[in-house]
Amino acid sequence: MIRQLVPTPVDPNSAGRDFWNRYHQLRRLRHKELRPDDPFEPDEVVEKSMKKPNPFDLQHYYEISRDGVMVSWFHGESVTPANPEYETNKHLFWADAYVRVEERRKGIATLWLPVIARLMDERGSTVVGMHTDQASGHAFLTWLGGKPKLTDIESRLKLSDVDWSMMQRWNDEGATRSPQTKLEIYDGPLPEAMLPEFAAQRTTLLNTIPFENLDIGDIVVTPEKIRHYYEVTALTGEVPHEVLTRESDGSISGMTDVSWYPYRRKMLEQQFTGVRPDARGRGLGKWIKAAMLLHVRDLYPDAEWVVTENAESNGPMLKINRTMGFKSYRTAVEYQTTRDQMESRIRAV
Ligand SMILES: CC(C)(COP(=O)(O)OP(=O)(O)OC[C@H]1O[C@@H](n2cnc3c(N)ncnc32)[C@H](O)[C@@H]1OP(=O)(O)O)[C@@H](O)C(=O)NCCC(=O)NCCS
Numbered sequence: 001m002i003r004q005l006v007p008t009p010v011d012p013n014s015a016g017r018d019f020w021n022r023y024h025q026l027r028r029l030r031h032k033e034l035r036p037d038d039p040f041e042p043d044e045v046v047e048k049s050m051k052k053p054n055p056f057d058l059q060h061y062y063e064i065s066r067d068g069v070m071v072s073w074f075h076g077e078s079v080t081p082a083n084p085e086y087e088t089n090k091h092l093f094w095a096d097a098y099v100r101v102e103e104r105r106k107g108i109a110t111l112w113l114p115v116i117a118r119l120m121d122e123r124g125s126t127v128v129g130m131h132t133d134q135a136s137g138h139a140f141l142t143w144l145g146g147k148p149k150l151t152d153i154e155s156r157l158k159l160s161d162v163d164w165s166m167m168q169r170w171n172d173e174g175a176t177r178s179p180q181t182k183l184e185i186y187d188g189p190l191p192e193a194m195l196p197e198f199a200a201q202r203t204t205l206l207n208t209i210p211f212e213n214l215d216i217g218d219i220v221v222t223p224e225k226i227r228h229y230y231e232v233t234a235l236t237g238e239v240p241h242e243v244l245t246r247e248s249d250g251s252i253s254g255m256t257d258v259s260w261y262p263y264r265r266k267m268l269e270q271q272f273t274g275v276r277p278d279a280r281g282r283g284l285g286k287w288i289k290a291a292m293l294l295h296v297r298d299l300y301p302d303a304e305w306v307v308t309e310n311a312e313s314n315g316p317m318l319k320i321n322r323t324m325g326f327k328s329y330r331t332a333v334e335y336q337t338t339r340d341q342m343e344s345r346i347r348a349v
Helices: 017-034 043-051 109-123 135-143 164-177 192-206 223-236 284-299 315-324 339-348
Strands: 057-066 069-079 092-099 127-132 147-158 182-187 239-246 252-260 267-275 305-311 327-338
Touching: 017 043, 017 057, 017 069, 043 223, 057 109, 069 109, 092 109, 109 339, 127 135, 127 339, 135 327, 147 315, 164 284, 182 284, 192 223, 192 252, 192 267, 223 239, 239 284, 252 284, 267 284, 284 315, 305 315, 327 339
Parallel strands: 092 127, 267 305
Antiparallel strands: 057 069, 069 092, 127 327, 147 305, 147 327, 182 239, 239 252, 252 267
16 A cells, blocks of 8 residues: 555645645644644744745655645755855754654655655765654654664743742842843844854854764854844744843853744743853853743743753753753654665665
8 A cells, every 4th residue: 555655745835735735734633643732833834934945954845645635744954055064964864754643554654764865865964863752753763773862851831830039039149140241131133233243152152052972063153044043033923032141341151042932922932041161150041041031921921831942961951940940841862873774774674
């Protein structure tokens, strides 16, 4: 039966309504199965972001459908030569697949392996990464020869449980302990003139994140990439918020960002938080996180949760988050395997 199933590339910009209907139907099933408690990303938001050209990351979309019903979806990602991360990331390919529950264990995900292999060969990639928080995903990725490389914990903070007097104290103590340091808050895109300095400092800080054993190249943020991100937020309605600290010489020493989305008003997303290594140990991390939480509480009175993700090994960040009241919600594992290992799997099928 599965012999008749053919992986077919999808171009979001030329795909017709039939495609979007069967794709959104599969997205709903996936959401109901894997993320029932999370807000659902609306169809028009997904369509807009998939249609938006991305000069920095190539998106590879494929479907397997039968009689007008999508059975499986595949999404791959790889860096483009225009991405300043290209040199250190071009050996990496990232992949994600989903198969309808009633169509599993028939070898359908296995049909993606030659597709991934060909895309990797075209890009010159030698390592493929995939992540899962599902028993079926762990079993499939282990069968594929994937090695667990990074454990990621999603944690959630219930705003009604927050000890707000502790947040106020962290905020006040941050300022008292570092009287020379100034805190700044930005709602929406940062001023254009700040982008070069902000991008450079963010690059430094992002590269201090522990990624455990994950094969990952350099992270390079540029003003062009930030502008692209702002173009996407303008399409999707996402509102970014930034809290940062500046030392007396004017340099940025810490940053934290939270996003609000119109279709997930009850759930804010805590994104990256980083403090420059030479400024650590002065309570800046607690200061910026507390200042951000106090700020978004006032801005969004209907928000109920803040969601964040950290590497399981990220002791300092998890310590701050746990003290704030973030509780572990689910755990995902990033697996990686080589092109060669995948080839032996393809040949064994
Ligand atoms: C992971 C997933 C894509 C696998 O799809 P599938 O079409 O059922 O996979 P296949 O039939 O091609 O499985 C190939 C082999 O993987 C292993 N495997 C897959 N699912 C398994 C399961 N639930 N339990 C045990 N082994 C499993 C088996 O060895 C299987 O071969 P076999 O059936 O001959 O024993 C599917 O279960 C899914 O969509 N899960 C949710 C999303 C997810 O976690 N994706 C992560 C991958 S990016």
